[in-house]
Amino acid sequence: xxNKVLVTNVNPETPTDDLVEHFSVVGDVKKLEKVTIRGKxxxxxxxxxxEDQFAHDAILRLNGSELDGNVLVVREYIHxx
Numbered sequence: 001x002x003n004k005v006l007v008t009n010v011n012p013e014t015p016t017d018d019l020v021e022h023f024s025v026v027g028d029v030k031k032l033e034k035v036t037i038r039g040k041x042x043x044x045x046x047x048x049x050x051e052d053q054f055a056h057d058a059i060l061r062l063n064g065s066e067l068d069g070n071v072l073v074v075r076e077y078i079h080x081x
Contacts, residue, residue, distance in 0.1 A: 003030070003052045004077035005059060010043045011068040022067050023047050027054025043070075046077055 010019065020029050028050040035044040049055045055076075063074040 002077060002079075003050070003055050004046055004048045005055050005074050006035075006077040007045045007047055008043060008073045008075075009070050010045055010072065011070045012041060012043060014068045014070075018067065019045065019047075022065070023058060023062065026057040026061055027051060 007019075007023075016032060019032060023029050026049075029047060030050050031048040033046040033048070034041055035046060036042075047055075047058065049058070059074050059076060062072060065072050065074075
């Protein structure tokens, strides 16, 4: 299990600090990365945790959670070259 999760359906108005707070309930967030496609943000973030277990817990506990009116989809992050 990698230490990153892919989060989709994030409200574009959600402040970064709120996102960190939301995802910190399962463990320490190391880094957040906003995903843009052709320069446009589509509500997708990569959340990197200090430990693999935190990412696993985030998938189990935070998938389907609500933040700023949006239901978040949290799944394993798979890096494709």
